[in-house]
Amino acid sequence: MHAFAVTGEGADVTDVEVPTPEPGGHEVLLRVERSGVCHTDTHLRQGFYDLGGRGSLRLADRGMTYPLVMGHEVVGTVVRIGDQVTGHRPGDVRLVYPWIGCGECTECGHGRDNHCAAGRNLGVARHGGYAEYILVPDEKYLVGIQGLEPGWAATLACSGLTAFSAVHKVLPLPPDEPVVVIGAGGVGLTAIATLKALGHAAICAVDLSAENLAVAAELGATTTVVATHGAASKDIVRACGGPVAAAIDFVNNGATATAAFDALRKNGQLVQVGLFGGELTVPTALMALKMITIRGSFVGTPAELSALVDLARRGALPHIPVIDAPLTADSVREALDRLANGGVGGRIVLRAAGSPRGS
Structure with a gap:
């Protein structure tokens, strides 16, 4: 599949071809429709976090590998499902919860994936939404967004949840x-x-x-x-x-x-x-x-995302401004540069080719 990836620490976003995943078990493969651009991605692109007097935290030292396909605010359409998936079918449009835990620790057992010390977050440790497709490891991480505009709904996975x-x-x-x-x-x-x-x-x-x-x-x-x-x-x-x-x-x-x-x-x-x-x-x-x-405070739990989406679907949550742009390598680079320089009044959301505006 075609994707837009960072190929090394400090490198810029380029076009790459990576294998299209084949879902098995509880996994679900979605075609990406919208992918929001988060300021966190500017840190992922540069490869480290600033720790002040303690220097920097290099993400490669924490297991991040290249090429890295970023993008963690994703709305997609289900295209294929694993043989143990029971609640979703091809054609379903879903918001993806990207803050995936290990699935084995106490925090994950209590539904607090974002607390997991061995998290495998989409767009960080797993390929994310700057691509044609995204593989979600379990259908429990998919949230229905019926009635919501998909560009704005995508922002709920990180901006909204955080x-x-x-x-x-x-x-x-x-x-x-x-x-x-x-x-x-x-x-x-x-x-x-x-x-x-x-x-x-x-x-x-x-x-x-x-x-x-x-x-x-x-x-x-x-x-x-x-x-x-x-x-x-x-x-x-x-x-x-x-x-x-x-x-x-x-x-x-x-x-x-x-x-x-x-x-x-x-x-x-x-x-x-x-x-x-x-x-x-x-x-x-x-x-x-x-x-x-x-x-x-780091993002939120799957239950909090569901509660937030419910709030949005009731019409109780005012819309932040959404800046629409195509999902291309140039657009990813431009969006990250704008965020790094500050001054974006809202959220930039990239629209996949063939996905109409407002649909």
């Missing part, structure tokens, strides 16, 4: 308690939309781009802060009328994490999501005196 899970780590809170969302790109905008859909009434969006903040306000942000000086905590506190109950950092570099921490009130929560890199240094006494909670 935001949904992070938001639920700070809720419940009284609706008028400010929640700060740092970063109004695709994931941050989805978090704002999700907070609004869940009835939260005080949402502060922080971003470098006034254009992104205008979109954030349309989706439900009640207060916005232009981070012209590195998202200073005093600007956040002033905008929110005092220290805040919770902050979700979808950028998560040294400057934004520090600003988020410093803006928290007593018993405040900081959820760190972004992978931009850096480090956070905090006063240990303040951690105790202010009873601060800091936690990381």
Whole structure:
């Protein structure tokens, strides 16, 4: 099959031919219809994560191999099934949950595949959606999206799920308690939309781009802060009328994490999501005196994705902007470059050849 892959650490995306998988057992082969482009893919392309003073985390040292076919926000049509598949048939259109666990550990046994220490994620450890076809290891990772536009539905597998899970780590809170969302790109905008859909009434969006903040306000942000000086905590506190109950950092570099921490009130929560890199240094006494909670959040569980899709199908989740482009090597490269340079107000979703717009 034709695919678009990174052939080595730091290499760019090129056209490649790889064997078309043949499903067996519980596996399902889907023809890719839509494939969203995530900022995580920019890190996969460069081959490492920035760990601040601890250097970098090389993905090859964690088992990532080349050629790597990225793409983990996938909507596809079932074309072939394994002999133990009972709930799907060719022609079914499905959203793919890509955060595949080992299937044997305690976390996987409790339905928390994204917690698995030996994960085999699609688009990272297995070939993903920048290709003609994608092989899903079990039909349990497929979610029906009847009634949803497939381009937007594709974003729910990562952008939507990441935001949904992070938001639920700070809720419940009284609706008028400010929640700060740092970063109004695709994931941050989805978090704002999700907070609004869940009835939260005080949402502060922080971003470098006034254009992104205008979109954030349309989706439900009640207060916005232009981070012209590195998202200073005093600007956040002033905008929110005092220290805040919770902050979700979808950028998560040294400057934004520090600003988020410093803006928290007593018993405040900081959820760190972004992978931009850096480090956070905090006063240990303040951690105790202010009873601060800091936690990381990585995507979400299969059950959370199903709950998010249900929310979307009920019409309760506002749409983030979706930028349509063809699924080609040039489009993948251009999309990754745009994300690496910042300023994408929404989510870029690539459309496979022969798949009409809006279908």
